[in-house]
Amino acid sequence: MNTISLIIGLVKYEPGWEIILEQIGVSWKVIESYGTPLAHRYSVIIHNTALDNVQAKALRQFLADGGTIVSVFGRSEQLLSMKSRTTFFDFLPPFQLDYAATSDILDVYSFGNIFTAEHSISLHQAGNGIIINIPFDVHTLLIQTKRKRKNFFFSTQRLPNEVVSAVSKNQLRELIAAVLEYLHHWRGLPFIHKWYFPSDYPTIFTFRIDTDKGNQEEIEGLFQLSEAYHIPTTWFLDVKSHEHWLTYFQKFTNQEIGIHCYEHTTYDLVERNRKNFEKGCQLLKENFLTYYGVGAPRGDWNSALGIAFEQLQFLYSSEFSYDYDNLPSYPWLNDHFSSVVQLPVHPICSGTLRRAGYTAAQQLAYFITLINKKIALREPICLYHHPTHHYNNVFELIFKYIQDQKIPMLSYREYAEWWNKRRKSIHEMTYNKDSQKIYVIGTNDTVWHRITTPQRKETIVVFNGEVHLESLSWNPVHQATTIPSDIMRARKFDFRHPLIDLFEFYYRLKQ
Known part of the structure; x- marks a missing residue:
């Protein structure tokens, strides 16, 4: 039986990864055993730490068996015959690649490791599989609490500003979700995650x-x-x-x-x-x-x-x-x-x-x-x-x-x-490529799930037990938003920011 568990494997537990994977709503767990082949046990692996010899051998075999990996902060040097270069990123402009996308400026203010000058987020063939490299330490970015005054883009010349989280965690989530979806589809697998709203609401x-x-x-x-x-x-x-x-x-x-x-x-x-x-x-x-x-x-x-x-x-x-x-x-x-x-x-x-x-x-x-x-x-x-x-x-x-x-x-x-109800909803899913059936074991079947396929179709359904993909009603995958051509002026130096910060500091002292 050509059956694969639709579970994302995490090499090392880190709270930041739990935050983002739970937001997206995917099934995941920390890899505890490397003794048996990983290709049927995990749909994607997140490589977020240095590997020992046993782990490195297992991940190379995973790639040889057609597996897909998300690697962060240059960790995939262990799996690729390439060296990364460390650089400091203030932010990344929004981008729409086949394998990764964001809809707005991704603020990180952090060091990262890149492999190519062309794209900070890079894709590499490795054995019969692929690795997508994210330059940053995702965990650290998700748990940090630094703040920064930022402009927010609009069509007017002068832009509104506010002191907010220095890291644009929404864009980081959007990036990781897009990468995980691509890596599932590359393996010929459906990508499934808990829906973001009650029922099949499009928003709230x-x-x-x-x-x-x-x-x-x-x-x-x-x-x-x-x-x-x-x-x-x-x-x-x-x-x-x-x-x-x-x-x-x-x-x-x-x-x-x-x-x-x-x-x-x-x-x-x-x-x-x-x-x-x-x-x-x-x-x-x-x-x-x-x-x-x-x-x-x-x-x-x-x-x-x-x-x-x-x-x-x-x-x-x-x-x-x-x-x-x-x-x-x-x-x-x-x-x-x-x-x-x-x-x-x-x-x-x-x-x-x-x-x-x-x-x-x-x-x-x-x-x-x-x-x-x-x-x-x-x-x-x-x-x-x-x-x-x-x-x-x-x-x-x-x-x-x-x-x-x-x-x-x-x-x-x-x-x-x-x-809170969504958080407690837990499903374990396996997918059979031959029958195109998803087998579901879990709790709380009132939380809906979104399924997308390699053919760029999607559906939002509530399910439990056995699901045959051919029996579902499908729509084309939702298209990305248009990015304004001048959006990066929102990160140009704004002389007002230090003046506003000084005024607000004085105001707080006077309270």
Whole structure:
């Protein structure tokens, strides 16, 4: 029987790889035994560490048997008769190769090892198989928490900016997913991963409001707007600003309450963070307000915050200095994964656009362009706003557009609970090339899966047991988005950035 396990083998366990493989939703495990041939036990192998003699021999045989490998940080020097060259990367422009692709700038700010001058991401024939080399240490990039002020591209001359995760983890995920899909198809195998949304939804919409010093009139306007368009808005309350009228929020029964802070700041110490958010939580409880999650001031995140959030037993948190424009994940907290799921948001809000001189019409165009891009990429559409930034007319038109596109809407609690359910869904699959059948053993058959084939067809289905590929309904694989020709001007030096950083540093000192 020509049967292959659709499991990705990891040579060495690393938390960063678990983060990205769980986001993509593929079956994977660490290779524990090299005594028997690997070609039928693993569909792809990730080579992420130096190999001992037994491992090197087994991986060479895997390639001789037609296997495919993802190798990182120049590790494949052991398997290729080539030497790599170490270089420092600030970022990679978006690219569309047959075997790898990104839709936006991939920021890494890291050393990497390359084999060819033509492409940083390179493909090499090895025996009867192939190796794709990723220059960077993927694990290190995924668990680091450095932040950086970045411009976000749009058609206007002046671009909005925000302090966000230095590594664009969304583009790293997109790259790894594209490489894994190509390597499965190269072997004549289907590529299967858990779908990113409930059912077969093409995307979802979430909307959050950070209430920073908003007054009742400003908040009421957004509340009524959310009610009118049936938006399950999640409100992160700046508790100290509303301390004397928290009972007002008791009427938000169709919307969700979360916590933003008590004091509008964050700290580098667990205890100080815990006391700040705990005080806010206690006031919410005293006013009979149920909360589930947290979004820290200014999108800040560090491990001290992450540990405090875990101690306070939040269901979710959402901070764009940890991650943005991405699928959810569980941060690595030095020696374990957080139980608090991180729900990334798009970091540019109406206030950011206003500071960049955008009119209401330009703001609307920015958000509609972003929404259309997210739909095309099949990524979640997660926007946020502040009552004091006004421009409610812009968001009314956004809400109308979301409704016109029939995009499902979730509160943050609903999104977090569903993602936790997705995480617990485990399937082991084997594929028989002769019968074109997939045999499935697993749990939770309510989580849907996407299947793509070497013939560039796809389907999104819920399954368990036995699946015959010929019995499924297929569509052409979703096409990539168009990349703007001048997108790299978003990484040109912007004299405003150090000035803004200096101003914000002074503002924090004065708080």
